[in-house]
Amino acid sequence: MNPENLYRQILDNLGNAVLLFDRGLRLRFLNPAGEMLLDTSVAKALGQPPALLFGSLGQHLARNLRTTLQTGAPLVERHVPLQQGERTQTVHCTITPLFEGDRVAAAIVEIEPVENYSHLSRDHQAQHQQAAVNQLLRGLAHEIxxxxxxxxxxxxxxxxxxxxxxxxxxxxxxxxxxxxxxxxIDRLLTPHRPPRKQRLNIHQVLERVRQLLAAEYPALAFHCDYDPSLPLLEGDFDQLIQVFLNLARNAAQAVAGEGEVKLRTRIEHRLTIRGRMHRLVLRVDIADNGPGIPAELGERIFYPMITGKAEGTGLGLSIAQALVTRHGGLIEYRSRPGDTCFSVYLPLEDSPREP
Known part of the structure; x- marks a missing residue:
């Protein structure tokens, strides 16, 4: 393999974002992980300054870049908040000078999302928890x-x-x-039926869920932010409706049927789920502006019979997680007052493209 192609292939397959800025603080290189991090494309990003690429963090990054370009000293910052649109994530940032002889010609910026590590840890923990819960539920259901x-x-x-x-x-x-x-008991056992997979458009699933909830909660407002370029998914239509209906109904109940529920779809690249790296992953976000999930529930909200609602059975999230697991996926959430979001990750690399 040609050395230049080899180096380019290595950069393209790195999980961390790699950016190259010239002495005029203009972007000259961006790898695919950087495109995903900044939610942009190379064509749009090249030639742009940090302020336009990184939002509120741009001015701070520009100052650090100037320091490295002037002194030739590398800089490292950890646990830096990076906000892109409605999402804020914590990253580690390293700036390294690129020399031409004795002169600093450019600066390499490497950005590593901290959530990569926490995601792997949560994924590993959820895998073992789900297996233990499933075994317990099957035994308990039959005994009862x-x-x-x-x-x-x-x-x-x-x-x-x-x-x-x-x-x-x-x-x-x-x-x-x-x-x-x-x-x-039947509801406890239902998620253990293997999915009957077919080619489907995830937006048809979400629109069915939206229609069902709109009839149930007439005052509920929906904000749909769909990525029309998503490929088709191999999944069980009925089971996926059950997953997103459970999550969306929880969101509707959190706002007492009168707030706003957001449905959003995106593509994630190179995401590890259950120990396997997936090239393409579909992410579906269901968010609400309710009071948030009580801190004392924590990760226990995915356990059956655990609920913050007096009238709830505590089965909705447990069933949703079991069904998503059947599809090789994962559910995560973040919550604070006024902003709760459940994200469903479903592998796409084996799914066919829209004809």
């Missing part, structure tokens, strides 16, 4: 369902022997509660 059937049968026989309508009201309560528990 068998005696529950016997209990319901005995209540039916007892009701036939009773002449008093008042006494039969008690057996009716037993039957109704047995049916309710049976439905609950």
């Amino acid at each position: 369902k068998n005696p529950l059937g016997g209990l319901r049968g005995a209540a039916q026989l007892l009701a036939q022997e009773l002449d008093s309508p008042q006494l039969r009201e008690y057996t009716d309560v037993i039957l109704q509660e047995a049916d309710r528990l049976g439905t609950l």
Whole structure:
């Protein structure tokens, strides 16, 4: 392989953003990880100064670049907040001088998202938690369902022997509660059905969810920010509707059916899920401007029967996570008062492109 092509291929496949600025503080090189980080393309970014590329961080970065270009000294900053649109992430930033002889000709900026490490840690933890929860639920569901059937049968026989309508009201309560528990157990077992995958457009799934919720919450406002260039996804249409309906309904309930729910789709590059690096990943964000998730719930919100709602069963997020896991994906969230966002990541590299 030609050395120049080899170096270019190495830079193109790095997970960290690499940028090259000349002495006039104009961008001269940007790798694919940098395009993803800045949410832009090489064609738009080349020739631009830091202030236009990095928003509020641009002036600070420009000062550091000037220092390196003038002194030839590298600079390292850790845990720097970088805001791109509505997303803020923490990054490590390294500026390295590029010499031509004794003169500093340019500066290389390498940006490493801190969330890469926390993402891998959360992914690993979620994988083990989900496996333990699934095993527990399967065992518990079967242990409950068998005696529950016997209990319901005995209540039916007892009701036939009773002449008093008042006494039969008690057996009716037993039957109704047995049916309710049976439905609950069925919901616990439902996510374990393998997905029946087909080629689908994720926006058709999200629009179906939006229509269902619009009928349920007429005062709810939706803001849809879809990427029309997304490829088709191999997935189970019904299961994905269940995933996003559970998440979107939680968002609607968080704003009491009268706030705003945002539906957003994007592409992520080179994301590791369950120990495997995926070249292309679909990201679906469902966000609301409600009060946020109580801090004491933490990561336990994905456990069954854990809920912040008095009337909730605590199964919605658990079922959604199990179904996403069946699709080889992952659910993450961030929350603060006025801004809660659940992000669903679904691998795309094996999915066909839109014809």
